[in-house]
Each structure stands twice: as C-alpha cells, then as structure tokens.
Amino acid sequence: GIQVEQSPPDLILQEGANSTLRCNFSDSVNNLQWFHQNPWGQLINLFYIPSGTKQNGRLSATTVATERYSLLYISSSQTTDSGVYFCAVLYGNKLVFGAGTILRVKS
Amino acid sequence: NAGVMQNPRHLVRRRGQEARLRCSPMKGHSHVYWYRQLPEEGLKFMVYLQKENIIDESGMPKERFSAEFPKEGPSILRIQQVVRGDSAAYFCASSPTGTSDQETQYFGPGTRLLVL
Numbered sequence: 001g002i003q004v005e006q007s008p009p010d011l012i013l014q015e016g017a018n019s020t021l022r023c024n025f026s027d028s029v030n031n032l033q034w035f036h037q038n039p040w041g042q043l044i045n046l047f048y049i050p051s052g053t054k055q056n057g058r059l060s061a062t063t064v065a066t067e068r069y070s071l072l073y074i075s076s077s078q079t080t081d082s083g084v085y086f087c088a089v090l091y092g093n094k095l096v097f098g099a100g101t102i103l104r105v106k107s
Numbered sequence: 108n109a110g111v112m113q114n115p116r117h118l119v120r121r122r123g124q125e126a127r128l129r130c131s132p133m134k135g136h137s138h139v140y141w142y143r144q145l146p147e148e149g150l151k152f153m154v155y156l157q158k159e160n161i162i163d164e165s166g167m168p169k170e171r172f173s174a175e176f177p178k179e180g181p182s183i184l185r186i187q188q189v190v191r192g193d194s195a196a197y198f199c200a201s202s203p204t205g206t207s208d209q210e211t212q213y214f215g216p217g218t219r220l221l222v223l
Contacts, residue, residue: 033211041196043150043214086149093163094140094152095200095212 002027002091006098013077013105021072021101023087031090032063034072037100038083046072046085077105109134111201111215112181119221120189128184128218132201139182140212141174144196156182189222196220 003026013019025032034046047054047061049070054061058077063070074081082105088095112131120126132139141153143166152166156176167174171189176182186193196219200212 031210035214041219042216043198045211045213048211088150093155094166095142095150096152097142097149099149 002096004089004096004098006087006101010102015105015107017077018075021085023070023098025068025089029089032070033088034061035086036083079105079107081105111199111213113199113215113218115218117219121223122190123188126186126189126220128197129181130199131181133213136201136203138202139176140200141184142198191222194220194222
C-alpha cells in the first residue's frame, strides 16, 4: 500500500515564528488533505490540496504531485496552533494518514 | 449546518462488555468512514459504508468488530467483548457521494473509548 511520511516528528516554536511541515507519499494521488488535531483531540480540516497552492490566513499549503510531496506553512505561529498536524492521502476508498507532526508553540 | 456528529463522546466499559458508537453524517452525505486512533498513533482506516451496504471493511479486526449504516438512523460501530487494547479514539467521517477521489472527508469529534 501507499506510504505517507511526515517530518519533522515534533517541533517546538516560539510564538511568532514560522514553520514548514512536510509530507511525502510513495505513490500518485489525486486527493491529499491536511488536518490539525487540537489538544482536545478534535480533527479539523485545514486544506484539501491535491496539487497547487492554497492559503487560509496564516496557513498555506503546497502540493507538488509529480514529486510526491506536500508542505504546510504556518506563519506567525500562535499558542493555539499547538497540536498534531496530519496529512492524509486517499488510496482507494480510504484516507491513509501519516504519523503526524507534534507542534508546540511556546508563549 | 451541522457537521458530523458522534456519540457518546466518551465511553467507559469493563472488559467483556459491549461498546456501541454512533455516527450521524453531515446533511446530504450518504457515505460514512470509521477510523481508529490508538494512543500515540495516527489514524487508521477501519470501514467504509453506504446506506445498508458495507463497501470496504479491509481495516476491521477479524473478530468482535462490526459496523452498519441502516436505511434510517446513524451508523453504528459495535465492539463486542471489549479488551483493554480496544481503548482508543474512534472517528467517523462522511463524504457526499464517495465516488469521486476529489471529495473531502469531514470528521466528527470522535468517541474516546476506555476499557477498564
């Protein structure tokens, strides 16, 4: 099956700093999503981004499908950005998740 | 516009009991997916259902686990004779048609199952 790898596994930032999270996948995909799991465990859809670039406030994402990777950019990080960031690709009927990046933003 | 609803949000069971987890998809969505998140791990696919049909159950454990999505009412994930290893967060997601690989799956808040 498809492999989804995320890096770094964990990250500590000072409030206001920028960061880039990476997601590599081992096969061609037509559907890639980024999620944020907040400290209360809720999964929040951030982006549906099979290719190209999207922006939503301080967050943006870029997927280069031909090179099988996606990047999530967080600018001017805030403590509320803390949590786990997952990327997931659709493989058949199922979303295959990476192991996530644990982000902690310190004030 | 209500999102995906799951209940209960927290469930405590003793070993050997049954756990029933419910999921109501978003309005207009007829496709439901269940995922499990074991402690300190990512989410893993369990089963994909349409109304009255199981489409893909390749991620379901072979024993004790079953799922249904009846014509009326929520989807149910049922775990019989729970064991401590079943303790996890169980997430439900829904999508409009399930036939396009360009659809977003929207996730519910999850049910946290604790087996004592």
